[in-house]
Amino acid sequence: MSTSESDSLSASHQQVTEVLSLLRHELRTPVNGxxxxxxIILDDLEGDEFLSSNQTVINALSSLQICGQKILTSVNNHLVLSTELVNNFESDFITVINLLTHDIVxxxxxxFEDCETLHHEEQLKASGTDIDKIESSTKNLKKIINLISQIKIASAEDILCIFRGESNRIENVQDKNPHDRLKSDSEQKFGVILVVDDVENNRVLxxxxxxxxxxEVDTAxxxxxxxxxxxxxxxxxxxxDYMMPELNGFQVLSRLKSDQKLRHIPVIMISANDEIDQVIRCIEIGAEDYLPKPLNSTLLRARITSTLDKKQLRDREQDYLRQVESLSAKMTKELEMGRQMQLNFLPRELxxxxxxxxxxxxxxxxxxAGDFYDLFELTENRVGIVIADVCDKGVGAALFMALFRSLIRIFSFQIQIDYKATCSQGSDSFNDLQILKSEQILEAIALTNxxxxxxxxxxxxxxxxxxxxxxxxxxxxSYINGGHESLVVITSDGKIREQLKATGPAVGMMPKITFKMANTQIERGEILVGYTDGVSEARNLDGEFFSRDELYRIIQQPADSGADLLETIKVNVLKHIDTAEQFDDITLLAIHRRESLSSS
Known part of the structure; x- marks a missing residue:
């Protein structure tokens, strides 16, 4: 088979498929009514004892249901795509039409006879509009049958042109009774539904x-x-509805799902066309479900209930996420305020x-953070030095950081009071003052603990x-080291001269702990370096620690000043962490006794 023959056969197959699809859609639409x-009338009978026992009414309504199902069966049986129909469309299609006409007329x-029977029942006057709509749908069906029965020998393309132009002129009766009886308030369901269908009778139904x-229903x-x-x-x-002129259901669905504001609205596709490929296309781009015409009211109710239940769950989830985001934003704001307040606890100027x-x-x-450092003047030419790490992290540690910092300062400032008191008593003994100061250090830490x-x-x-x-x-x-990392004294040539190790346990673990005091001397040119474990335990992306050994290697490199040494440590630690998440707070403190007054 040549390429041109193959293309021609493919085009014929597509046109025949479209003809059958269009006919199924047009015939099922009035059957749906x-x-x-x-x-609807049958549902109304359930609440009326007289009508529910009127066998004439029951028989007529049951006959209408049976007639509708018979028409659907005929449509499904005869409008079926086959190779024979594609190859011999002009002759075989006439046979198909004749069979349909023979079944449906x-x-x-x-x-019409059943509708006439129902019209003669006085008790059904309230349902007269619904009976009229059944008759209207039947008239539309008859017009379609008359139209296709007049088709003689013609190609699939000709039939599409003729049928589309003619079927679009078939009138549909509008609802003359918009005030329908609703369920009681206790049975009201919550939900606003938009029905989109180009056939007025379908929208009304x-x-x-x-x-x-x-x-609550709105229509388009x-x-x-x-x-x-x-x-x-x-x-x-x-x-x-799937099959609509100009902009069909698939195109509308595509636009909905590409719109950020509308894509969350669930969509149930409805069409008299039950082609599985079209169903799959709609589901693939986001349709929630699919229902064929004519609609089964029980199935419709079940699908809508299920879909709205899922939407309510999604809506609750979105509401919850919005609440979480709102709370998160508030918490972030509060934490930012906390961060600013915490920074105020650190010395503004060294x-x-x-x-x-x-x-x-x-x-x-x-x-x-839970880390902090502090530098504050006590008596003249005496400075308090604190570097600390509160256990845990986050808000709790930050609150206790503020508590520890405040308590140490409050208790330590007693040194100034005691100093002034000593001076007022006429004491000028350096040794007495030195003993008083040492005792005050111990008392400040003991009282805080x-x-x-x-x-x-x-x-x-x-x-x-x-x-x-x-x-x-x-x-x-003079110092107390309460379980902290050893501070290091570095000589002017970069050697570690002394490590100021712990003189007691961590502060605050239990009352009445004894803290020992130690003394050392910072000579000219030496640097005192203090740090928290966030430095030595800083991790990179591979989980490797920066380590104390690496820290000691860096601090033993010659540095012109304490500031330069601290900057070198900082750069190396942050380079080690790189893009990894910072695991712990990082605090560094460097105190450099200059060689001479002229040293920078």
Whole structure:
């Protein structure tokens, strides 16, 4: 077979498929009205004892249901695609039409007879409009049968042109009774549904059925009007007809799913066309479900209930996510305020002295931190030095950081009071003052420990901390190391001269702990380096620690000043972490006793 012959056969197959699809759609549409409105009348009979026992009415309504199903069976049996039909369309199609006409025409006559029977029942006057709609649907069906029965020998393409132009002129009766009886308030369902169908009779029928189930219903005559309505109103569900002129259901669905504001609305596709390929296309791009015409009211109710239930769950989930995002934004704002407040607890300006250089670096792992450092003047030429790490991380550690910092300062400032008191008594003994200062250091840490352990012991919060008092004139440093990382004294040539190891346990673990005091001397040119474990335990993407050994290797490299040494440590630690998440707070403190007053 040549390429041109193959293309011609493919085009013929497509045209025949389209003819059958269009005929099935047009024939099922009025049948949908016959079955739907007769079912509505049957539902009404359930609440009327007289009518429900009227056998004439029951027989007529049952006959309408049977007639509708027979027509569907005939349509399904005869309008079937086959190779023979494609190859011999002009002759075989006439046979198909004759078979359809032979089956359906007598059934149409039976439907009109049943409607006439129902019209003669006085008790059915309230349902007269519905009976009229059954008759209207049947008239439309008859017009379609008359139209196709007049088709003689013609190609599939000719039939498509003739049939489309003629079928579009078949009139549909509009609903003259918009005030339908709804269920009681207790049975009302929640949901606003948009019905999109180019056939007025279908829109009316769908609306009636859905309103009777308690839904609020809006309608659109085509895809363009549907999109326009969707841009101005919120809907819970869309019932979308597949076969519509200009903008078909698939195209409308595609636009909905590409719109961020509308893509969440569930869509149930409805069509008299039950081609599985079209169903799959719709489901693939986001349709929630699919229903064939004529609609089964029970199936319609079940599908809508299921779809709206799922939407309500999604809506609740979205509401929950919005609440979480809102709370998260508020929490972020609160944490940012907390971070700013916590930064205020750190020294705004470091101590300035011609013989000494004080440098610090602080980088929390989260918005708020448990690490802190402090430098504050006590008596003249004496400075308090604190570097600490509160256990745990986050808000809890940050609150206790503020508590530890405040308690140490409050208790330590007693040194100034005691100093003034000593001076007022006429004492000028340096040794007496030195003993008083040492005792005050011990008392400041002991009082802080007891306060935290007694009042907050149930929270199991404690801090490793180093607290020292540095005499700026002599370089003498008296200190207590409560379970903290050893501070390191570096000589001017980069050697580690001394490690200021722990002199007691962490502060706040239990009351009445004894903390020992130690002393050291910072000589000219030496640098005191303090850090928290966030430095040595900093991790890279492979989970490798920066390590204490690497820290000691870096700090033993010659540096011109404490600030330069601290900057070198900081750069190396951050380079090691790189893009990995910072695991712990990082705090560094460097105190450099200059060689001479002229040293920078």
């Amino acid at each position: 016959i079955l739907g409105y007769s079912e 007598p059934i149409i006559d039976n439907i 769908f609306s009636r059925q859905l309103q009777r189930q308690g839904y 005559v085509d895809g363009y009007q549907a999109l326009e309505k969707l841009s101005h109103r919120a809907y819970d569900l869309i019932l979308l 101590v300035q002295h011609p013989s000494w250089q004080f440098s610090a670096f602080f980088k929390p792992a989260r918005q708020v 007891d306060y935290v352990a007694i009042h907050h012991g149930d929270l199991s919060m404690f801090a490793t901390l180093f607290y020292g008092i540095l005499d700026l004139n002599t370089g003498q440093l």
